Amino acid sequence: xxxxxxxxxxxxxxxxxxxxxxxxxxxxxxxxxxxxxxxxxxxxxxxxxxxxxxxxxxxxxxxxxxxxxxxxxxxxxxxxxxxxxxxxxxxxxxxxxxxxxxxxxxxxxxxxxxxxxxxxxxxxxxxxxxxxxxxxxxxxxxxxxxxxxxxxxxxxxxxxxxxxxxxxxxxxxxxxxxxxxxxxxxxxxxxxxxxxxxxxxxxxxxxxxxxxxxxxxxxxxxxxxxxxxxxxxxxxxxxxxxxxxxxxxxxxxxxxxxxxxxxxxxxxxxxxxxxxxxxxxxxxxxxxxxxxxxxxxxxxxxxxxxxxxxxxxxxxxxxxxxxxxxxxxxxxxxxxxxxxxxxxxxxxxxxxxxxxxxxxxxxxxxxxxxxxxxxxxxxxxxxxxxxxxxxxxxxxxxxxxxxxxxxxxxxxxxxxxxxxxxxxxxxxxxxxxxxxxxxxxxxxxxxxxxxxxxxxxxxxxxxxxxxxxxxxxxxxxxxxxxxxxxxxxxxxxxxxxxxxxxxxxxxxxxxxxxxxxxxxxxxxxxxxxxxxxxxxxxxxxxxxxxxxxxxxxxxxxxxxxxxxxxxxxxxxxxxxxxxxxxxxxxxxxxxxxxxxxxxxxxxxxxxxxxxxxxxxxxxxxxxxxxxxxxxxxxxxxxxxxxxxxxxxxxxxxxxxxxxxxxxxxxxxxxxxxxxxxxxxxxxxxxxxxxxxxxxxxxxxxxxxxxxxxxxxxxxxxxxxxxxxxxxxxxxxxxxxxxxxxxxxxxxxxxxxxxxxxxxxxxxxxxxxxxxxxxxxxxxxxxxxxxxxxxxxxxxxxxxxxxxxxxxxxxxxxxxxxxxxxxxxxxxxxxxxxxxxxxxxxxxxxxxxxxxxxxxxxxxxxxxxxxxxxxxxxxxxxxxxxxxxxxxxxxxxxxxxxxxxxxxxxxxx
Numbered sequence: 048x049x050x051x052x053x054x055x056x057x058x059x060x061x062x063x064x065x066x067x068x069x070x071x072x073x074x075x076x077x078x079x080x081x082x083x084x085x086x087x088x089x090x091x092x093x094x095x096x097x098x099x100x101x102x103x104x105x106x107x108x109x110x111x112x113x114x115x116x117x118x119x120x121x122x123x124x125x126x127x128x129x130x131x132x133x134x135x136x137x138x139x140x141x142x143x144x145x146x147x148x149x150x151x152x153x154x155x156x157x158x159x160x161x162x163x164x165x166x167x168x169x170x171x172x173x174x175x176x177x178x179x180x181x182x183x184x185x186x187x188x189x190x191x192x193x194x195x196x197x198x199x200x201x202x203x204x205x206x207x208x209x210x211x212x213x214x215x216x217x218x219x220x221x222x223x224x225x226x227x228x229x230x231x232x233x234x235x236x237x238x239x240x241x242x243x244x245x246x247x248x249x250x251x252x253x254x255x256x257x258x259x260x261x262x263x264x265x266x267x268x269x270x271x272x273x274x275x276x277x278x279x280x281x282x283x284x285x286x287x288x289x290x291x292x293x294x295x296x297x298x299x300x301x302x303x304x305x306x307x308x309x310x311x312x313x314x315x316x317x318x319x320x321x322x323x324x325x326x327x328x329x330x331x332x333x334x335x336x337x338x339x340x341x342x343x344x345x346x347x348x349x350x351x352x353x354x355x356x357x358x359x360x361x362x363x364x365x366x367x368x369x370x371x372x373x374x375x376x377x378x379x380x381x382x383x384x385x386x387x388x389x390x391x392x393x394x395x396x397x398x399x400x401x402x403x404x405x406x407x408x409x410x411x412x413x414x415x416x417x418x419x420x421x422x423x424x425x426x427x428x429x430x431x432x433x434x435x436x437x438x439x440x441x442x443x444x445x446x447x448x449x450x451x452x453x454x455x456x457x458x459x460x461x462x463x464x465x466x467x468x469x470x471x472x473x474x475x476x477x478x479x480x481x482x483x484x485x486x487x488x489x490x491x492x493x494x495x496x497x498x499x500x501x502x503x504x505x506x507x508x509x510x511x512x513x514x515x516x517x518x519x520x521x522x523x524x525x526x527x528x529x530x531x532x533x534x535x536x537x538x539x540x541x542x543x544x545x546x547x548x549x550x551x552x553x554x555x556x557x558x559x560x561x562x563x564x565x566x567x568x569x570x571x572x573x574x575x576x577x578x579x580x581x582x583x584x585x586x587x588x589x590x591x592x593x594x595x596x597x598x599x600x601x602x603x604x605x606x607x608x609x610x611x612x613x614x615x616x617x618x619x620x621x622x623x624x625x626x627x628x629x630x631x632x633x634x635x636x637x638x639x640x641x642x643x644x645x646x647x648x649x650x651x652x653x654x655x656x657x658x659x660x661x662x663x664x665x666x667x668x669x670x671x672x673x674x675x676x677x678x679x680x681x682x683x684x685x686x687x688x689x690x691x692x693x694x695x696x697x698x699x700x701x702x703x704x705x706x707x708x709x710x711x712x713x714x715x716x717x718x719x720x721x722x723x724x725x726x727x728x729x730x731x732x733x734x735x736x737x738x739x740x741x742x743x744x745x746x747x748x749x750x751x752x753x754x755x756x757x758x759x760x761x762x763x764x765x766x767x768x769x770x771x772x773x774x775x776x777x778x779x780x781x782x783x784x785x786x787x788x789x790x791x792x793x794x795x796x797x798x799x800x801x802x803x804x805x806x807x808x809x810x811x812x813x814x815x816x817x818x819x820x821x822x823x824x825x826x827x828x829x830x831x832x833x834x835x836x837x838x839x840x841x842x843x844x845x846x847x848x849x850x851x852x853x854x855x856x857x858x859x860x861x862x863x864x865x866x867x868x869x870x871x872x873x874x875x876x877x878x879x880x881x882x883x884x885x886x887x888x889x890x891x892x893x894x895x896x897x898x899x900x901x902x903x904x905x906x907x908x909x910x911x912x913x914x915x916x917x918x919x920x921x922x923x924x925x926x927x928x929x930x931x932x933x934x935x936x937x938x939x940x941x942x943x944x945x946x947x948x949x950x951x952x953x954x955x
Contacts, residue, residue, distance in 0.1 A: 076354075076406050076421045077447070078465045082455040086121035089113075094452040096136050100443050101145040107455070108136025114150050116162065119446075119457065131158035131170060138179040138196075138227070142186035149194055151177035157196050157204075167192055169212070175199065179236070181229040193247070197224025201236055201245075217245055218252065225292060230301040233320065233334075237297035242309050244320070246334055254336035258297070259314050295347050295363075295435045300442065302353040307336075310348030310360060315417075316341045317358070317409060340409040342417045350440020352447055354406060354460065357420060359447060362403040363435040398431050400424075402438060404449065404458060428453045464492040476502035480521075496522060496529075503533070512542040516549050525555045534561060543568040544576045552584050562589040570601055578614050586621035594618055613637055625649055636663035641671055650678040657687040661694040669701045681710050696720035703732070711738035718744045722751050730756055733763075758787065767791050768799055775803050781813045801830060808837040824851075880921050893941050894930040 086107070094110040104124060107115045112132030116124045132152035139150045147167070149159045155173040157180060175198045183193040192206040200219040207213040218224075222239030229235075233253075234245045241257035290312045297311040309316040317340040325331040350361030406420040427433070433451060441448045447458040461469070463486040470479035476498070483490060483498045499522025506515035516537070523529045530551070537546040547565050551557065566589060569577035595618045602611055616631035617639075625647050632640040633656055641664060644650065653660070653675060660668040672679050681702065688695040699717050702710045714736045721729040733739060733756060741764050748756040754773055761770035767787075774784045781804065788796050804810030811831060824847045831837070890899045899917055916928030920939040934940060 073421070074461070074466065074469045075423060076461065077359075077404060077423060077458045078461045079423070079425065080457045080459070082117075082119075082121040082457055084121035085123040086115075086117060086455060089115055090453050095450050095455060096452075097139045097439060098441055098448055098450045098455065099139045099141050099148075100441050100446070100448050101141050102443060102445070103145060105448065105455075106139050106141060106148050106150075108139040108150055110135045110452075112136055112152055112154070114139065114148065114158075114160070116148070121455075127162060129158065129160050131160070132156050134176075137177060140180055140182050140227075140229075142182045143184035144187045146187040147182060149180050149182045151180040151196050153177075159194065171196075171204070171212075173198060176223075178223050178225045179227040181227040181234065184229060184231065195227060195229065195234055195236075197227055197236060197238075199223055201227075201238075203247075218243060222292070225296045226299050228299045228301055228307075230307075231304050233304075235299050235301070235307055237299060237309075237311070239292050242297060242299060242311075244307075244334075244336055249333065251333075253334045256309065256316065256318060256336065256338070258311055290347070293436060295349070298348060298351045298361075298440070300351050300353060306353075308351045308353060308358060310351035312347055313343050313345075314341070315344060315348060315351065315358070315360065315407070340414050340417075342409070342415050344407075344417075346403070346405070347435045349402070349435045349438040350449070352440055352442035356408070358407045358409070359440070359442075359458075360405045360407055361438060361440040361449060362405050362422070363438065364400040364403060366398060366400040399433055401430050402427055402433075402449075402451075404447075425449065425456060427451045427456070463489050467493045467498060471498065471501060474505065476505050480518075496524070496526070499523075500529070507536060507540070512537065512540065512545045516546045519546065520549055525551075527557055530557050531561055534565065538564065538568055541572070544573045547576055547580055548583075552588055556588055559589050563593055566594060567597060570597060574608070574610055578610055581614050581617055586618075591618055591622045595622065609635055613639075620647070626652075633659050638667075640664070641667050644671065650675045653679045654683055654687075657684055658691065658694070661688065661691070661698070665697070666701070669698050672698065673701060673705055681713075685710075685713060685716075692720060693724060696724045700725075700728075703736070707735060707737075711736075714738045715740045715743050718747050722747055722753065726753075729753070730759060733759055762787070762791065767793060767796050771796060771799060771803075775800070775810075781807075781810045785813065808835060811835075811837050884919055884923060886917075886919075886925065890925055892927050892930055893924045894926050897927075899925060899927070 089107070089109070093113065095107055096110050097108040099106050103118075104127075105117050105119065107117060109115070112130065112134055114129040114131070114136065116127030118124060129148075129150075132150065132154055133156075134152050134154035136150050136152050139148065141148055146163055147159055147161050149157070151157045153176040155175055155177060157169070157171040157173070157177055159167065159169040159182070161168055177196050177198055180196040181194065183189055183191075186192060186194065190206065193203060194205075195201060195203050195217070199222065201217040201224050203215045203217050205213050205215075217234075218236070218238075224236050224238050226237040227234070232246055232248045234247060236243055236245075239258070241255055243252060243256070244254040245252050295312045297309065300308040300310075302308055305320045307318045307320070309318065316338050318336050319339050320334055320336055322332045322334055325333045344360070344362070346360070346362035346364050348360055349363045352359045401424040403422050403424050405422040408418040408420055410416040410418055427449075428451070430451070437452055439450045441450070445459065449456040449458060463482070467479050467482050467486070467490065470476070470482060479498050480495070480502050483493055483495050499518060503515050503518050503522055506512075506518065519530070519533055523533060534543075534546055534550065537543050543565055547569060550562070550565065552562075562584065566577060566580060569580065595615070598611065598615050598618065602608075602615070612631055612635055616628040616635070616637065619625070619628035619631070620643060625643065629640065629643060629649055629652060631637075632643060636659075640660070644653070653672065657672070657679065660671070664671070672684055684698055685695065688698060696717070699710060699713055699720065703714075703717065717732065717736075718729065718739060721732055733744065741760055745757060745760045745764070747753075748760060754777055758770045758773055761767065761773070771784060771787060774780055774787060784800055788800055801814065804814055886899060888898070888900055891897060892899055918926045918928055918931055918936065920926075920942075922939045922942055924939045924941045926940070931940070
């Protein structure tokens with residue numbers, strides 16, 4: 048997108064209106080600043096003719112022959128002004144270290160001046176104008192002190208043997224040398240026929256790059272890979288002569304040591320210096336030049352410079368004065384082949400348009416075309432009256448200098464700060480904030496807070512309060528003043544509810560007045576958020592007394608609402624007025640009642656509030672009562688809930704589940720409560736409790752006709768016969784009767800069941816099928832009346848026989864197992880008894896503890912006559928016979944545990 052740079056301030060980017068779509072936004076590639084200060088005073092009285100740039104300063108030559116040394120902001124550097132010329136300075140250059148400045152003039156003078164020393168200062172006077180000059184980049188450190196300058200000849204000057212100078216003509220005969228550039232060992236110069244290259248090391252000219260349409264030196268014409276295009280548009284010498292070298296001189300720029308850029312009129316060439324073995328000596332490598340890219344443009348080139356892999360071309364553009372006249376075509380962002388650009392000679396009725404800086408890229412596909420990346424039109428003072436030759440472009444690694452007779456403009460590649468500034472100018476605040484996060488400390492002008500505040504202001508101005516509130520967390524950080532100002536903006540817009548949940552309240556806090564303001568606003572407009580924030584915020588953040596007063600006033604004026612009463616209770620609790628808080632919670636039956644009681648040990652209030660707590664608390668209330676039986680005894684609870692049997696049943700059930708022995712005196716009462724409220728759990732309770740008054744429980748069950756419970760109670764009371772009657776007579780359930788008899792395991796009860804079943808064939812069949820393992824079936828069979836028809840009798844008898852057969856088989860198998868085990872154990876015992884018993888001199892009596900043998904020292908072992916008999920048991924215990932006198936010799940005394948008694952009898 049072409050952009051017009053109307054003014055040169057901190058940024059030369061153009062401004063965009065809100066109506067422009069995002070597709071039209073294209074960020075400029077360069078940032079422009081007009082050099083001011085002392086330079087403006089200089090150019091009021093003089094005109095800039097040429098300039099050169101160093102990282103620390105610039106050197107400016109003027110039409111009146113002056114050389115000014117300025118810093119990059121346009122201020123004079125003291126005592127750095129030279130007046131060695133009497134006419135226009137046509138060329139100016141610096142050595143690589145910036146210690147010497149060389150200049151030339153139309154008055155035929157060449158002056159070399161030291162900025163820090165005058166030891167090697169020189170002044171050469173010639174009889175013809177000097178158009179260009181270049182210092183050896185290593186001039187200040189070189190002993191030869193070489194430099195070149197151009198008239199109609201290219202002359203190399205160097206220090207001679209005896210403090211003089213030696214001048215060598217490198218080239219002549221092709222017109223004035225108007226441009227000189229020295230890089231490393233190579234010198235590039237331009238005359239009327241083209242650009243030539245000279246190798247100072249090999250002292251030979253290595254290449255001639257002809258100007259399009261010019262007659263070249265055939266002995267040195269470029270033989271590169273790209274041939275010259277067919278310029279059908281320039282078919283006669285008149286048109287070519289219309290763009291003379293004086294009007295549009297050549298411009299040369301070294302990109303690096305091996306690449307050179309050439310801009311001349313409508314042509315741009317990119318050349319590369321290469322090496323190859325010498326034809327005369329293969330050991331020597333010589334340099335040659337190849338044109339990599341060559342294309343034509345729709346503008347006159349009045350300066351060229353590298354910008355990374357791109358090219359910056361200073362474009363001189365003509366426009367028609369007449370309406371409907373031809374205008375300069377725009378090729379922004381598109382491919383243009385050389386043949387597609389119609390080059391039109393300047394007409395008498397045309398005037399110069401604003402000059403442009405265009406950024407171009409060589410087309411890698413078609414090497415005769417280019418891609419225009421961007422163009423910026425510059426507002427140069429007096430541009431309408433300038434010619435192409437009045438402009439020039441110089442550069443270094445960081446900036447470009449655009450020079451006109453009355454203006455010097457610095458163009459810098461836009462940095463991170465410029466990118467952020469452009470995003471802000473085009474209202475791309477979100478992208479700008481993201482860029483600030485990415486660039487971080489590399490930014491010098493912009494900060495996260497500054498960009499974020501602009502974005503926040505933009506969002507609020509468009510009513511995007513939700514997005515703005517979320518942005519506050521990122522932008523405002525821990526800046527209390529910014530938070531207060533932002534909250535006030537939301538409050539004035541009646542959007543407090545949006546910002547409120549995001550206000551910091553944990554590791555970072557605002558003044559209490561800020562939280563009071565927010566809560567007060569929400570109390571008036573949004574009760575839900577008011578209550579939510581009271582739950583979320585610590586009570587230390589706001590003034591509790593103030594909030595209680597405001598809330599009471601609001602309730603008095605607008606009526607009681609459950610939500611606000613709960614909030615009031617919370618505030619009372621925070622203010623340590625727990626009695627009021629508990630009273631409100633109980634009134635509201637609020638679930639936080641129990642947490643309040645536990646947290647603040649309000650157990651003393653439980654006795655007076657048992658029933659209210661049970662009414663809404665349920666199991667939670669019961670658990671609280673059971674946990675605090677020291678404050679609320681069981682008797683108190685039972686008394687309070689006496690008229691509420693449902694609540695009483697729940698309490699006693701939970702009490703029994705916690706400890707079956709607690710409240711045992713109320714187990715009789717629990718029977719009635721279970722029978723009334725939980726019939727299914729009555730029987731398990733009767734089976735679990737040992738404190739139930741059985742007679743009373745039986746009466747309750749009889750009254751309610753609870754058969755199962757009666758059967759259990761009668762069985763537990765020892766009245767199994769009556770229990771059996773209930774089963775057989777009332778329930779008519781023979782299966783249950785059989786199971787009941789099995790549980791009781793009483794032969795008399797079986798007999799009673801048999802007698803009750805004799806007139807019931809179905810009962811007899813069930814008994815025949817189940818009685819075989821508990822009662823002799825013959826007993827039942829003998830009592831069956833003759834002639835009674837019993838359904839399923841055959842199957843029942845078969846089952847009896849099967850059960851009997853199974854029992855018999857089981858008995859025999861068990862007998863085999865037992866017999867085998869007995870035999871195995873007997874064999875084991877026999878093996879043990881057959882093992883030998885080893886007795887030696889160290890063996891002692893297990894009763895008295897003395898040696899079994901009496902030995903005299905130094906004599907062989909012999910048995911003491913008093914211990915002439917030894918007794919040995921199969922358990923391997925040994926005794927003196929005398930130690931077992933009066934004892935049972937049938938078993939071992941040690942194994943019987945009577946060793947101590949025997950030792951006492953023997954006096955040991």
